[in-house]
Amino acid sequence: MKMLNAAAVARSLPYDRLIDALENAFRGEVEVPDRTQHQIQSPGHPPGTLLLMPAWQVGGVLGIKIVTVFPGNLANNQPSVGATYLLLNATNGQVLGMLDGAELTARRTAAASALASKYLSRTDASTLLVVGTGKLAPHLIRAHATVRALKSVLIWGRKPESARQLAASFGNEPYTVTTVQDLQAAVQSADIVSCATLATEPLIAGRWLRDGQHLDLVGSFTPEMREADVEAVLVSDVYVDTRAGALVEAGEIVQALASGNFKKTDVVGDLFDLTRGTCEPRRSPKAITLFKSVGSAIEDLAAAELATQPGNRS
Incomplete structure (x- = not known):
């Protein structure tokens, strides 16, 4: 069994190979049950949450991400969120590996945005704006740069020093x-705008967007959160990572509905459609495209x- 800490996961998942792996996965057949959530009582502290996120390929591999959220940890200067990924053989149940879930999640999230950009942003896109300075931001820059020949990256954050x-x-x-x-x-100067924040009020206004842009929304994951306003959704050709997730969890989509x-x-397609060629990607050079992900x-x-x-570099 392989044991991969965060550094080993990072070495083992270069963005070019990871983007290709996601593309092949969405083209293939994968079973993805609904994730389950359990509340865990923590005496003297707020309740914790256990999230279980499984997926498998019949005759292939079986995996489950185990995520814990314990808000009370912050009082002890401990991380409130933890994640571990367990990979098994789907034929006999034998454990193949245990991986750091946080690094795995950050990298696959950025790779999913880059995969969408491969189909949706203009091929001559050269300026990327990243909105947000958290853990995902550097991953998004490097992932987007893998699929487009960027010349300039702009960074905006609420705290200029963090930027x-x-x-x-x-x-x-x-x-x-x-x-x-x-x-x-x-926003008005960028070809690609990638947002990864915890905003509950829109940061990106639809009236700011111009012909030919691609808007990548990563941060919101509840119906109450959103990084762009309803107008941004209405003026764009909208794509999502999965309809099952985005239509009920993504605040931008839920509030537009x-x-x-x-x-x-009005959702043109998802990553299944894009990778399988069953929906139209960028419809014209002047189209504004919007990709919303909530993770899968x-x-x-x-x-x-x-x-x-x-043989991987772990």
Whole structure:
């Protein structure tokens, strides 16, 4: 059995190979039951949550991500969220590997955005704006740069110092990395806008968007959260990672549906459709495309299988 800590997971999942692995996974046949959630009582502290996210390929591999959320840990300067991934043989149940779930999740999330961009952003896209400076931000930059020949990366954050620190962490790249403070101006100058925040009120306004842009929304994962307003959804050709998740969990989509001006059938396609060629990707050079992801156990399974392949750099 392979044991991969965060550093080993990072070495084992270069973005070019991971993006290809996700593409093949969405083209294939994977069983993905609904995730289950359990509340765990923690005496003297707020209740914790246990999330179980399984997926498997018949005759292939079986995996489950185990996520714990214990808010009370913050009082003891401990992480409130933990994640571990267990990979097994789907034929005999033998354990193949145990992986750091946080690194796996960050990398597969960024790779899913890059996979969507491969189909949806203009091939001549050269300027990326990243909105947010959290753990996902550097992954999104490197993943997007894998599928598009970026010349310039702009970073905006609520805390300018955090944006400067993130920019300074990049060196010897084929693109420049700089910070910006005027979000509207930055959005209007970018070819790709990638958002990874915990915003509950929109940061991106639809009236700011221009022809030919691609908007990548990663951060929101509940109906109450959203990084872009309803107008941004309405002026865009909308794609999602999976309809089953995005239509009920993504605040941008849920609130657009609630407005009455957007219907479920207005979603052009998901990653299954894009990778299988059953929906139209970018419809024209002037189209504004929007990709909304909330994550899928398919992505975890594909990443874990790639990371544990014999001969991988773990």
